[in-house]
Amino acid sequence: MILSLQIALKFHRGSNNNILISLVSLIAIISITIGIAISIIALSVINGFKYELSHRFLAVVPHVEIEPVGASFIDWLTVLKRIRQMPEIICANPYINFSGVIEFNNKWHVVYVRSVDLTKKIDENTLLYFIEKDFSWKYFYENTGQIILGKGISDSLGTKVGDWITILIAHNFRMDNKLLSSKRIRLQVAGILNLNSQLDSNIAVMSLLDIQHLYHKTSDITGIAIKINDIFSADNIARKIEKIMLNHQVYVRSWMDTYGYIYRDIQMVRVIVYLSTILIMSISCFNVIATLVLSIKDKNYDIALIYALGGQNILIRRVFFWYGLIIYIISGVVGTGLGVFTSVNLTNLITICNDLLGNKILSKGIYFINFLPVKLNGWDVLSVLGITLLLGVVTSWYAVLKTKKVDLSKILK
Template identity: 70%
Template sequence: MILSLQIALKFHQSARNNTLISLVSLIAVVSIAIGITISIISLSAINGFKYELSNRILAVIPHGEIEPINTPFIGWKTVLAHIRKMPDIIYASPYINFYGVVEYYNKWHAVYIRSVDLTQNVYENGLINFIEKDSWKYFCKNTKQIILGKGISDTLGVKVGDWVTILITKDFCASNKLLLSNKISLQVAGILNLNSQLDYNIAMISLSDAQCYCGRTSDISGIAIKTNDIFSVNKTIYKIAKKLNHQIYVRSWMDTYGYIYQDIQMVRIIIYLSIVLIIGISCFNVIATLILSIKDKNYDVAIIRALGAPNIFIQHVFFWYGLIIYVIASIVGTGFGIFIAFNLTNLVIICNDLLGNKIFPEGIYFINFLPVKLNKWDILLVLSITLLLGSLTSWCIALKTRKIDLYKILK
């Protein structure tokens, strides 16, 4: 082991005999550890929200949508085949989406009905992971079935197997200024549970049924796509638009839910700045500890220097002395941060039970629970910032050992 580090460890152990230095050192360790713990928990929560946005919300909302400027969508099958051959596309499906009203025993609820092409491999779109009780396998086309969001089913008191009435806007009659509509009776084949806002306004039927109900037997509203990289989807869909010889309108999930991603990124930047500020403020405790230790060890430093140790050696001793505090705080803070992050979702559930109110009420936030996803790179970043600030402050204070007057102390 390095001699300067050995002496620093001895100094650190002997500091326990000095109550003031021990107290200040303990406060430094606790404050830095708390800062690291909060940083890891905050970044894990931000990663969790980003993960749920990518894998839960976008399991229902397509990454991009392509629709014709003028209806009907002529040659859509050719366009669909061309899109599926593109390298960045992992899933492409035709759709017909429309608004309607669900009625069940004189209870009404507005709903956005999305169609699903059951002729494709449904496992590719990730929807089946959120259908309760594995009812997707019984969801067939041309059988007058519908899958409702859990929020809708809870509001109306609907369960699987019940029949509901869907009121669909069909056309507008200009002569008498009436909105013509179509009533359809459908059986609830399953419940879609995303634990999010979408549970309160979304339902699904098969594409063939949607074409029949809307009178568009051979036509579609547009083509939904999913890409490899959801954060560069705009580049992908505009690349598609340039290659196609059709007058089309393109949009991505960034147009509807992009604000959530932007908020997540903004909060992440704020957290990074907070990490620097929290650790920076905690450094003052370490600075105080080092200054007190240097004064307390003046006689020991004078003896070491009298034995022939150069100034740089003394500086290394106190550099290691300060860095030990940061290392201890980093280990403690990282341990607590990882432990709490792993159990944070359960802690929030316990708080909900104790308070009697949900911290994330259903239907208000885009998800109704607190997600957590640990990322080793975030942990390494927090530790790197801590140790970098620790190294700088420790070295700056260690330079003060040059001002120790050897003659005055040993006289």
């Protein structure tokens, strides 16, 4: 082992005899440990929100949408063919959306109905993965008058799978705000869509073919829903599609136009967490500097012995450099372990707190999901640990350099 490191370890063990140094050192270790743990937990939660945004929320919301400027989408087959040739696009499917009012047992609820094309693979209709009960989507057929309700709607109306509901809709799906000219239809609940998000309270799903027959229009659609490889490049792809579609009367929008604020908030919080980590670590540096200064004064006798045995000034500096860095290493190991352990078990801990408090910490009426997602990222852990050790190196070496004005030769007299 390095001589300077061996001496620093002995100095650490010997510092227990000095209550003041031990107390300041303990405060430094605790503050840095807490800062590291909180940073890892916060970043894991941010990663969790980002993951749920891309894999849960955007399973329902199209990444890019193309809709006609006029009253009808006459040439949508031509547009669809051209769009599917783009390499960035995973799939592109026509859809029909409309609004209505559901009635069940004298209870009413406004609903926004989205279509799914059941002739496509399940991978292209990812929202069907969130239907409650395993493989219940396999019992969702065309031409059977079936509908899948969001869990929030189902809970509000008290419906369950197999119940028949009445839905009040406009005669034309392009007249969602004109229910005065409306009709009633009977539909059977084929499943419950549980996204654990605010969408559960207003969304329902029907077969595209059923909706077309419902409105007696098999050649018209609301628009084209596009799923892409990189959801965070949706704006760029939308602009690219606009250039391709210059000869068509359509407008293109991405999910960033409607729900981009969620992603921007997540990114802003991530930056704030990193800045907070640096700030907490920087404040903790003062405790480490104080520990080093006190330790150097306390170890005058030991320093004199090192000089007497032929030790050079550089050895003294290295000893106290390691002395300060050991504090950061201990804090880094403990803080990282605590942060990782808490992050892995945080969702369960929050669930227990919800049960004890009797209400949810995250409300789906405020956040886009109603649970606390956690996704531990190794790079974030290494980043926090790296920032801590870098500050440790700078702080320890700075404190040691500042002691060079102390005339240690007087100790030998």
